[in-house]
Amino acid sequence: KAGVTQTPRYLIKTRGQQVTLSCSPISGHRSVSWYQQTPGQGLQFLFEYFSETQRNKGNFPGRFSGRQFSNSRSEMNVSTLELGDSALYLCASSSPNEGTEAFFGQGTRLTVV
């Protein structure tokens, strides 16, 4: 079974631009969560989508948004990029059939210059 796929793997953007990251969950998984990972803050929860609805949201500004499609694929958008948005963005998918384990993708490394 294919794992969680995130694209692109690497991105370099300029301050003020916007960016869209994509996540394809494991087949059959309907829950998709997004995390920001930085050396100083560790893994911080952004939001979770389930059946195309945002079910949980972390403590991030409104510049961070997401959505989920009917096939459970998810996208995350960051508008008006700031230098501090440079991070590894991780997507995880989950399914009640597999307990509460979160299966992570390899992440998208975003660098804002």
Place this chain on the structure above:
Amino acid sequence: QQQVKQSPQSLIVQKGGISIINCAYENTAFDYFPWYQQFPGKGPALLIAIRPDVSEKKEGRFTISFNKSAKQFSLHIMDSQPGDSATYFCAATAGGSYIPTFGRGTSLIVHP
């Protein structure tokens, strides 16, 4: 507010030694405690997990010890190997949530 506190931040161990990483939590609603292992360039992957109805769980060289009254749990890596060099995250979830609250991570280096 950091709900899961992890220490140490970094750890260097000789091959064959024991690596110990500790975590403490405050939220008594947490009922599932996974440990994740992350190699450079990869996402975290579940290593081992425990529920509070047991005090210890062992899988190969990896053992979780759980102290419910102290609200602490720890990961022990026996006979540590250079291939164990990675970042380890403890986490906790409550009520069947898919969203773990993570510790800050421990960077483990095992010297050959």
